[in-house]
Amino acid sequence: MSDPATQDGRKFTTESKLEKLFARGEFVVTSEIGPQKGASADSIIHHTAESKTYCDGFNITDNQSAVVRLSSIAGAVHILRHGGNPIMQMTCRDRNRIAIQSDLLGAYSLGIRDVLCLSGDHQSFGNHPSAKNVFDIDSIQLIALVKMMRDEKRMLSGEEMKDEPRFYIGAVESPFGDPLELRVMRLAKKVRAGAQFIQTQAIFDVEQFAHWMSLVRSAGLDQRVNIMAGVIPVKSLRALKYMKENVAGISVPDELIERMAKAENQQEEGKAIAVELIGKLRNIAGVKGIHIMPVSWEAVLPEIVTRAGLHARPVID
Amino acid sequence: MSTFEPRIIAFCCYYCAYSAADLAGSMRLQYPASIRMIELPCSGKIEHNMLLTAFEEGADGVYVAGCMEGDCHYLKGNIRARKRVEYVKKLLDELGIGGDRLEMFNLSSAMGPRFAEIANEMTERIRALGPSPLNKAHSQTEKDGEDA
Amino acid sequence: MIVAEQKPLTEIAENIKDAQKVLVVGCGGCVTVCLSGGQKEVDILATSLRILRKKDGTPIDTATETLERQCDKEYVDKLAEKVQAADCVVSLACGVGVQYLAERYPDKVIIPAQNTKFIGGTTEHGIWEERCALCGECILAQTGGICPIIRCSKSILNGPCGGSQGGKCEVNPDTPCAWTLIYGQLKRQGREAALGEIFPVKDWSKARDGGPRKYVREDVLL
Known part of the structure; x- marks a missing residue:
């Protein structure tokens, strides 16, 4: 294995485009694609073509909400083939440490350079609630494992390997989860485990997020990890209410609900809200990027990115 | 069906229903002869298996009569009795006997007329439901025996 | 029991x-x-x-x-x-x-x-709750006497996950989040800083995953 790529005399841990962008001080924009519930990559290919110039990377989800879909590794390869930059999500729900390591090796061999480590939604929320879950290791242990494979060229068992996977390591955090003190402590733990970028749960309550960021800054974490604020463009009042009431870790202020209720055109209002949120979030100290999750509304990404003034995406030579 | 005289077992608390029955008697109130009373020191003495056994041994209907809620001589006996009755009702549904054949009533020792009313009400209910499936099966076998 | x-x-x-x-x-x-x-x-x-x-x-x-x-x-x-x-x-x-x-x-x-x-106990008359996963290597000393293996829906050792809200587990609103309980307990004892340490991966070979288990006490064999 050659030495990690270098640029501007700076040493990089990986060949990841995201790592280089963050290093250059760019404000990074990522988005998300959920694969189909079928043996076709048509929608992935379509969304990649439609939006690849509007963001720096696409998360490709790993059976999100525990619903069986085309695998995140396969999805990531489709994105790659069509000129996009995939961020492969990997959860601990469906694989033990053997499968996880094997999939990491396989994914890297296919050209995937970014991985996002998560616990995974509990299977009771999905379309196979009677499934057995795995959770052999948890998300923080997964982060540490990816780092161990990369930096120590060793498997979890300690066994050495020759061609190590060199992933740029991402993780998620829920700024509004409970208890708050533990959340910041847990973020620190993820950073210590090896997380290099963080995508947060969707934010609607900017004030509360700003408070969380102040805690993050006082812990010095914004200097050690690239934090990307999560945004979900919402199509309707119903969707907004659903998130407020049913999704753990999402806090929607009442003003936003009222504003949406009064809107003549809820879709347009939803876009406007997303654009405004991005504007406010990017100005919070320590926020290094935006992660836009257009859940089953992928087509809206170009417009939102453009209106937020983030369209001209930087190019890496 | 109109000739069907159900066999009904009434588990009666000594402090209320049993005394109410006495009162009904001295008031010369009529209540059906189908009711067989069993005295309990408290309705809370009732056990799941006693209720089931009553059905197994030929009852078409069973009820437990305890004191008004809040007036149990042993504080919570009647509340416990009600819970057990509810449980056995479900079991009887599962067994195909029917939970409707079992009921819990609350009354006080001064309620002689209410005692008679409950006895009538339960008799009417069971009459409408017909014999317990166990008794049907039983009378069927007897009849077969006679025919042979 | x-x-x-x-x-x-x-x-x-x-x-x-x-x-x-x-x-x-x-x-x-x-x-x-x-x-x-x-x-x-x-x-x-x-x-x-x-x-x-x-x-x-x-x-x-x-x-x-x-x-x-x-x-x-x-x-x-x-x-x-x-x-x-x-x-x-x-x-x-x-x-x-x-x-x-x-x-x-x-x-x-x-x-x-x-x-x-x-394996569990009575929380109140008529209600029983699970408490032990029989994992074969008890970690309760580190987790304030609250077992995350069995009480966290995902058996997470470095919790809580994003599904913890208002102290409850998103899988079932009746279930307290084990990690909120653990945090509360360790904080009460002034030990919460320990949660900053990464809990290492578990050796599941000590649990059922290692095959049917046996326990032998040589000294009491007849």
Whole structure:
């Protein structure tokens, strides 16, 4: 294995485009694609073509909400083939440490350079609630494992390997989860485990997020990890209410609900809200990027990115 | 069906229903002869298996009569009795006997007329439901025996 | 204790449909305490089965017995005569008791009447909750006496996950988030800083994943 790529005399841990962008001080924009519930990559290919110039990377989800879909590794390869930059999500729900390591090796061999480590939604929320879950290791242990494979060229068992996977390591955090003190402590733990970028749960309550960021800054974490604020463009009042009431870790202020209720055109209002949120979030100290999750509304990404003034995406030579 | 005289077992608390029955008697109130009373020191003495056994041994209907809620001589006996009755009702549904054949009533020792009313009400209910499936099966076998 | 819940009557009845003489055996251990397989439940089940079969016109005879424990050979031995006289045996013990009967009386069909659910305790009269995952390597010293393996829906060792809200687990709003409890407990004891350390991956070979387990005490072998 050659030495990690270098640029501007700076040493990089990986060949990841995201790592280089963050290093250059760019404000990074990522988005998300959920694969189909079928043996076709048509929608992935379509969304990649439609939006690849509007963001720096696409998360490709790993059976999100525990619903069986085309695998995140396969999805990531489709994105790659069509000129996009995939961020492969990997959860601990469906694989033990053997499968996880094997999939990491396989994914890297296919050209995937970014991985996002998560616990995974509990299977009771999905379309196979009677499934057995795995959770052999948890998300923080997964982060540490990816780092161990990369930096120590060793498997979890300690066994050495020759061609190590060199992933740029991402993780998620829920700024509004409970208890708050533990959340910041847990973020620190993820950073210590090896997380290099963080995508947060969707934010609607900017004030509360700003408070969380102040805690993050006082812990010095914004200097050690690239934090990307999560945004979900919402199509309707119903969707907004659903998130407020049913999704753990999402806090929607009442003003936003009222504003949406009064809107003549809820879709347009939803876009406007997303654009405004991005504007406010990017100005919070320590926020290094935006992660836009257009859940089953992928087509809206170009417009939102453009209106937020983030369209001209930087190019890496 | 109109000739069907159900066999009904009434588990009666000594402090209320049993005394109410006495009162009904001295008031010369009529209540059906189908009711067989069993005295309990408290309705809370009732056990799941006693209720089931009553059905197994030929009852078409069973009820437990305890004191008004809040007036149990042993504080919570009647509340416990009600819970057990509810449980056995479900079991009887599962067994195909029917939970409707079992009921819990609350009354006080001064309620002689209410005692008679409950006895009538339960008799009417069971009459409408017909014999317990166990008794049907039983009378069927007897009849077969006679025919042979 | 081991907590078990009785199977639906129809399932038990289906499994004994060819029998005329049925022995119903309870256990005086855990399942008596959790009110699902002691003497009382034995009587209720026996009566229920008799009623069911009488109703169907195929009456059965039942015999009953409740052993001190079904997971001890000495007690199981005492059943020999009654087992001999029965066509089949219905056990109200946990899965261990059922297997002990099956091992001791290999010629008889032994039917489980319970679904063995978990190791737990009573939180209030009539409510039992799971507390131990039998993982084989206890970590309660580090987690404030609260087990994340069994009480966290994802068995996370570095929790809580994003699904914890208002101190509850998103999988079931009745379930407290184990990691919120752990944090609260460690904070009370001034030990919460320990949660900053990454909890290492668990050795599951000590749990059931390593195959059926055995425990030997050389000093008490006869």
